[in-house]
Amino acid sequence: MNWQANINTVREIYPGHFQIILDFATNAIIKHLIREDYSMVWVHHHQTSPYADWHSFELPIAKDSRNITVKARQVSFDFVLPTTEFLELLPALDNGINLVQLNRLPPAYLDPQRIQGKTRYDLLKRECDYLFELYIPSATDYGTLISSDRLWLESLLADRRINWENLP
Numbered sequence: 171m172n173w174q175a176n177i178n179t180v181r182e183i184y185p186g187h188f189q190i191i192l193d194f195a196t197n198a199i200i201k202h203l204i205r206e207d208y209s210m211v212w213v214h215h216h217q218t219s220p221y222a223d224w225h226s227f228e229l230p231i232a233k234d235s236r237n238i239t240v241k242a243r244q245v246s247f248d249f250v251l252p253t254t255e256f257l258e259l260l261p262a263l264d265n266g267i268n269l270v271q272l273n274r275l276p277p278a279y280l281d282p283q284r285i286q287g288k289t290r291y292d293l294l295k296r297e298c299d300y301l302f303e304l305y306i307p308s309a310t311d312y313g314t315l316i317s318s319d320r321l322w323l324e325s326l327l328a329d330r331r332i333n334w335e336n337l338p
Contacts, residue, residue, distance in 0.1 A: 177312070178334045180323045184288035186295075188320045190327070192313040195306055197265050198338035202331060203315070204257060204271060208301050211256035212270045214282045218245040219264050250275060266308025273299040291316065 176191050183189045192199070204211070218225070227245060228237040251259065253271070268282065276298050285293065294300040295318045302322075306313040317323050326332060 178327065178337075180320060180327065182320075183316070184291060187288070187291040187316060187318050188323055190315045190323055192306070192315055193334075193337055194311065195313050195337040197260065197263055197267055197306060199306070199332070200260060200267070200269075200304065201257070202329065202338075203302060203304065203326070204253060205301060206253055208253060208271045209273050210250050210252055210271070210275070212248065212250045212272060212276055212298075213256075214248040214268050214270070215246055216249060216268075264308065265306070267304065267306050270294060270298070270303045271301045291318065294318075 177193045178190060180188050180190055218227070222243060224241045224243050226239055227242045228239050229242060229245070230237050231240065270276075270282075272294070274297065276294075280290075280293055280297060282290065291303075294303065300317075301319065302315055302317040304313065304315050315323070315326075327334065332338075
């Protein structure tokens with residue numbers, strides 16, 4: 171099968187979960203995806219920039235400790251923001267992102283680095299009422315948009331504000 175035939179098309183990847191492979195999208199596409207009727211955005215595996223350099227951060231170094239200023243590099247963390255606050259922050263975010271738009275806070279055990287495949291998306295649907303998960307790499311490459319709402323994904327492909335031949 172020609173893998174390029176799957177780009178910018180809706181494909182079922184697991185029963186009840188669908189994917190669009192995004193052809194060289196950037197974070198600029200997010201404004202077309204976010205729905206304000208979903209309450210929050212979960213950004214997971216977010217890395218501070220620049221990744222390899224040492225910078226001062228206030229971090230909780232020990233369990234239940236106050237934040238202390240340390241030199242750190244390659245700081246990676248998850249955060250959740252209300253949708254409106256995320257949209258305000260969006261222009262300041264570097265390219266490359268892993269995010270889920272959802273209505274309920276993810277349970278502590280739902281770690282996207284460890285839980286993969288159908289189980290991950292079933293949990294996102296059942297526990298978080300997710301609309302979509304988006305992965306856009308920091309280097310220009312193919313990304314993925316996954317949702318349990320096939321009709322919503324198809325409506326995106328029909329949206330004239332999105333140039334699917336040259337994604338933002």
